[in-house]
Amino acid sequence: MSLTAAAKAMRGKYDGKDMGVFGVTTDTRSVKAGELFVALKGPNFDGHNFVSEAANAGAVAAVVSRSINIDLPMVEVEDTRIALGDLAATWRRQLKGPLIGVTGSNGKTTVKEMIASIMGLHQQGLVTQGNLNNDIGVPQTLLRMSKDDKFAIIEMGMNHTGEIYYLTSMAKPTIAVITNASEAHLEGLGSIEAVARAKGEIFAGLPSDGIAIINADDEFAPLWKEMAEGRQVITFGIEQSADVSCDYELRPDCSLIHLTTKQGEVDMRLSILGKHNVLNAMAASAASIAAGATLNDVKAGLEKLRAVSGRLETLDGINGATIIDDTYNANPASVAAGIEVLRNSGGETILVLGDMAELGDAATMIHQRVGELAKRYEITRLFTLGKLAENASNGYGKGARHYKDAQLLIEDLIDCLNSDVTVLVKGSRLMKMETVVEGISQRKRS
Structure with a gap:
């Protein structure tokens, strides 16, 4: 240019x-x-x-x-920030292939990586690096586009109304995915419905022949179908009837999936853990098929994928324990998903929880509810760190330990570790819970 x-x-x-x-x-x-x-x-x-x-x-x-x-x-x-977006919007026009936009309260980075693994089997594409998903990161990503890129996968995040609308207007996706809506960003939006509407703004950037990929299991699926405004809709789900669905078996080390689509059926083994990641795989499958991938591509791409660092990443722990590093970030839905993975791991289970951020006035209640969930799922012990997380200890009751100092928590936690123990570490970025992972695992993260 x-x-x-x-x-x-x-x-x-x-x-x-x-x-x-x-x-x-x-x-x-x-x-x-x-x-x-x-x-x-x-x-x-x-x-x-x-x-x-x-x-x-x-x-x-x-x-x-x-x-x-x-x-x-x-x-x-x-305004240089607006200028950056305007330049990126112009640069984006050179891409002739599909551009897949991905948003949602949880799973958007994992779904992005899943789609990239599938779509990248046979051709070069542009993919959002890390979580560069805001009004600076998205234009920076688009401006990395080269003439050799045959597709693009753009992650879009937000914490206020109108942000996704701005990003989708810039990126102009041909396929748009909403993974889900949950209690993330309540501080800025006030209600889950407001979060869902903000996520639904992604469809405004679709052309009339664009494709909306919608989670049929989410309570806001009808709202999103309405916001898609007559564009083609492909649904995915594991609980409700959907265009892309599956039967699955959760195992401690993987999930076995029988994928069913209008294009046919295929069996696969997913190495990243959890029921929620089975659903993420359905979202990625739907988007990739919409972009032209075959079922064999979907199988090969998903089977070669490994956990993203800090997202249910399994590590070897001190004294033979198993550490599940899910410290990348935390909101109520992702914590609940992590607890479900932990309960299925077998043996003694320990949840280490730091504060969840951006929950507004509901923060105390939500943290307490997480503690109650851990107790109901029979998680053996709960260790909490941070002012808000103390409410989770209160919700859990007897058997919970609360700490103000991470190093003291690590020292006490090490005393509990053996080969029969699995530890899940979770918390918002600001809590830097990766320091706990580094303190109890055999591998130090860079």
Whole structure:
């Protein structure tokens, strides 16, 4: 793309000499020669202060919202964050193949990785790295698109109404997946129905011949079908009748799945654990088939997939214990899913729970409810860390231990470990529960 074309896409002002742009970056630490530097501004940072560093690193020009006295071509825009999105929306148009957008309260990253494993068997594609799923991460992902990419899988996250609408308007998916709606982000949205409506905004970006992939097991499936506004709908589920469904058997080390679709049936072995991941596999199967994958592709792609780091990842623990690292993040639905995996593991079971964030006024009640669930599922012991998680200990009752210090928790937990013990570690990112995993496992995570 030329600099003048980029300026036009961003609705920016540029009167200088035209030149080629060979990439876009927002981080001066990773600027490569010939790239366009976009000076983003946030509550605690301002990229405008680093334009000179970008120039020294080889940036061909900078996108700014205020004048800067530096010898570097500048594209002036009103808002650099919006400009980044506008540029990404223009760049996205080069993709001729399917673009699959994925959102939901739980499972979106796992479903994204499942689809990528299936779709990537025979061709190159663009896939969201990590969880770069917000109004900065999505455009950054789209701007990595190359002419060799035959498909794209874009994860979309949110914590307020309108965010998914903005992202889907930028990415323009041809296939859009909603995994589910749960009590995540209640702090910003107030109710699960509001969360569901916010997730349903993803369908606004679909063309008239686009395909909506909807969880038939979710109570908000009727709402999402309505929000799909007449577009083709493919449902997936394991409890309700659906276009893509299965029979399954949960085992301590895998799930055996008999997948049923309109295209036929196939048996597979899923190595990532839990009933919820069986449902995630149904979502990925539906999306991949809609994008042109065969049943053999679905089987091969799902069977080769291994757990994403920090998402029900099984590790060897001290004294022969089994550690299930599910520390990537936590909300009520994902904690409940993790507890279900733990109860099916056999032997003595220990849940280590840190605070769940963004639950608003319902936080105390929800944490207590998680403790009650752990007791009802006969989890042998509960260790909690954090002010909110103490309510889970209260809900569990006798046998629970609450800690204010992670190191003390680790020391006491090690005393409980042996070859008959399975430990699930779970908590929101802010709790850094991976430190507990590192303290009780044989493998240190980088």
